[in-house]
Amino acid sequence: MSLGPKLSIITVVLNDSENFSKTVRSISQANYKNIEFIVIDGGSTDGTLEVIKSYKSWITEYCSEQDSGLYDAMNKGLDRATGEWLLFLNAGDVLVSNELIGQVLRSEIISEVNFLYGDSIIKYHNFERLQLAGNINDIQYGMQFSHQSVFIRQAYHREHKYNLNHKLCADFFLIYHAFCQGEKFLYVGIPVAMVASGGLSDKNREYVFWSFWRIVGFKDCGINLYYVFNIVSSCCKRVL
16 A cells, blocks of 8 residues: 655644643554654753653654744744645644544545645543534635644645744634635545644634734625624623
8 A cells, every 4th residue: 555645744842741742642653654743842941852852763853942933933844844745733732543644645636735624623621522624715704624634735835834923823824815826625524633722822812813804804894793793702701
């Protein structure tokens, strides 16, 4: 059986050794063998670097140095990637199953697209919830799938890196403009990653909605009302 196209998995971490261990163990158990694993550490001081070194047999390349934030670190990983496809998993994110990479990347129809996206499982403190991906045609209403559940073709991503002017939404900026430029997306129909709730986007919902709105633009009355409603609703929930 063919190995399938090479996949570069990129993990960004900073002072989070316990969660990083969960991610690297998940990747090491994947049945898909044509993987390179790149780790970008932001200069951890809590022992994370020592944990990274302890997993060196599973890590293709790593670096540890200060960066300008999450997306700057991701761009560093992108610069090092040699795989045909890319998947970004943050420290603590895990693959939903050992077989899913092969299920996605061995399909013949992926040759026609630059983005493959699936569902996510959101992990809360004491339960998990399946988050189905939305329709890519509704991208003007915000991100339709999690960043950790989209495979991006490396050749496209290298030409369109994360815009560092968008501190929390550079992934949405990338996806939205790719869609507007006519890039093809394929929904794979299965959960890809399990991600923890309570990340930066969850803690800054009003800012995220505002950022989505600015990226999409203020030209449509319906979209304007949608974002106003969500910003106000998010503010009320936080106060209450």
